[in-house]
Amino acid sequence: MTALAWTAAASLAAWCWLLLFQGFFWRTDQRLPPRPEGVAEPDGWPDVAVVVPARDEAEVLALSLPSLLAQDYPGRAEVVLVDDGSSDGTAALARRLGERCGGLALTVVSPGEPEPGWTGKLWALRHGMAVAGAGDPEFWLLTDADIAHEPDSLRRLVEAALGPGAGPAGPGGAASDPGGGFDLVSQMARLRVEGRWERLVVPAFVYFFAQLYPFRRVNRASGRTAAAAGGCVLLRAATARDAGVPAAIRQAVIDDVSLARAVRDRGGRIWLGLADRVRSVRPYPGLGGLWDMVARSAYAQLRHSPVLLAGTVAGLLLVYLVPPVALVAGCCTGDTAAAAAGGLAWAVMSGTYAPMLRYYGLPVAGAPLLPFTAVLYLLMTVDSAVRHHRGRGAAWKGRTYARPEAAPGGR
Structure with a gap:
C-alpha cells in the first residue's frame, strides 16, 4: 500500500470510530417530547x-x-x-x-x-x-x-x-x-x-x-x-x-x-x-458574519494552546480533507486502495451529516460538501488564533476580550 492509501485507511478508521463510539453524535433525536398521554400536568407551576x-x-x-x-x-x-x-x-x-x-x-x-x-x-x-x-x-x-x-x-x-x-x-x-x-x-x-x-x-x-x-x-x-x-x-x-x-x-x-x-x-x-x-x-x-461568529471563540475552545491548535488542524485535515483527496488522487493514479478507502470514508462522513441536513430541511445531496465546509472552519479556527495573538481576542459588538478564560474541559 502507498502512503496515500495508509493515510486514507487511517481516515476511514477514524470515521468508523466516530460513527460507532462518539456518543452517536450524528443522530438528531435528542429533543423535548410532548407530554405522554395520561400524564397530568404538574400540580403547581414554579415561578x-x-x-x-x-x-x-x-x-x-x-x-x-x-x-x-x-x-x-x-x-x-x-x-x-x-x-x-x-x-x-x-x-x-x-x-x-x-x-x-x-x-x-x-x-x-x-x-x-x-x-x-x-x-x-x-x-x-x-x-x-x-x-x-x-x-x-x-x-x-x-x-x-x-x-x-x-x-x-x-x-x-x-x-x-x-x-x-x-x-x-x-x-x-x-x-x-x-x-x-x-x-x-x-x-x-x-x-x-x-x-x-x-x-x-x-x-x-x-x-x-x-x-x-x-x-x-x-x-x-x-x-x-x-x-x-x-x-x-x-x-x-x-x-x-x-x-x-x-x-x-x-x-x-x-x-x-x-x-x-x-x-x-x-x-x-x-x-x-x-x-x-x-x-x-x-x-x-454573508460569510463575514458567520466567520466572525466562529472565529471570536474558536481559539478559546482550544484553551489558547498552540499545541491543541496544531492537533486540531491536523485532525481536521485527516478526517475531513483526506477522504476526497484520496478518492480523486487514487482514481487519477490508479491507486485503488487509496481510492476505495477515501471513498468509503467520504461516504461514512456524508452519512453522518445527512440527519443534520434533514433536521434543517435541506437536501441531503449537499452532505458530500462537508469537507469544503470543514476547511472553512479550519481557516476560521486559525484566524481565531491569529486574532488572539494580535491582541484582538474575542471581539463582540465593540468589546474585545484579549485574553479571556477558555471554557473548562467538557469531559
Whole structure:
C-alpha cells in the first residue's frame, strides 16, 4: 500500500470510530417530547424569571421579545431585559414592545459597563438575575435577544425540568428518561438557513458542536460531558446559587459550556437537545458574519494552546480533507486502495451529516460538501488564533476580550 492509501485507511478508521463510539453524535433525536398521554400536568407551576441580555439588538428584538411576552405559562413569570450598553435604541424599543404587546411583565434595566474580569454577557446576566431575584423565582430562563420562542416553549422547558414523564426524547420520540427532573435544561435553537452561506455553514456548526459534545453523553445522569446552548437555558435557581453562577464563570467567553460544567461539578443534572420550537432570528446573509461568529471563540475552545491548535488542524485535515483527496488522487493514479478507502470514508462522513441536513430541511445531496465546509472552519479556527495573538481576542459588538478564560474541559 502507498502512503496515500495508509493515510486514507487511517481516515476511514477514524470515521468508523466516530460513527460507532462518539456518543452517536450524528443522530438528531435528542429533543423535548410532548407530554405522554395520561400524564397530568404538574400540580403547581414554579415561578420563572426570564433574563435577556441585549447589546445593540434593535434589528432583531421586534421578532424575538414579543414571543417571550406571549408565553402561555400557567405559573408566574416575568421578563427582565438587560440593556448592555446599547447605542441603537435597544432599551427604548424594548419598552415600546412591552407596552404594545402586553403579556408577561417586562422590566428593562441597564447595568453600565462591566467590572474588570467580567464578560459583557455575564455581567448583564448577573444584573438581570439580581433584579429579578427579588421575586425569588424557582427557575431562570436565560435566553439571548435573537431567540424567538413558540408560545408553549417555557411550559415545556419547565415540564422537562420538573418531571416525571418529561425526559429527553429517544428513538421514535419515546422519553429516554421517564424520571425527568433536571437542574439545567438547554435547547440548541434552530438557526436560520435562508441564505446560501447559512445553508452551507450553519448545519455544520451544530454538527461539529454535537461531535465535540455528544448530546447523549451530556444527558447521562452519571456522565462527565457537560455542555449547554447559551441561547436557551432553563436553570434551577437553587442550583445557580449553589454553583455560584454567574460569578464563578464571569470571565468565560464560551459561557454556555462553562455554565453546564459548573452545574455538573455541583452534582446537578443537565439535559441538552435540539429545538423544534425555539429559533434564532439573527440573519447571517454573508460569510463575514458567520466567520466572525466562529472565529471570536474558536481559539478559546482550544484553551489558547498552540499545541491543541496544531492537533486540531491536523485532525481536521485527516478526517475531513483526506477522504476526497484520496478518492480523486487514487482514481487519477490508479491507486485503488487509496481510492476505495477515501471513498468509503467520504461516504461514512456524508452519512453522518445527512440527519443534520434533514433536521434543517435541506437536501441531503449537499452532505458530500462537508469537507469544503470543514476547511472553512479550519481557516476560521486559525484566524481565531491569529486574532488572539494580535491582541484582538474575542471581539463582540465593540468589546474585545484579549485574553479571556477558555471554557473548562467538557469531559
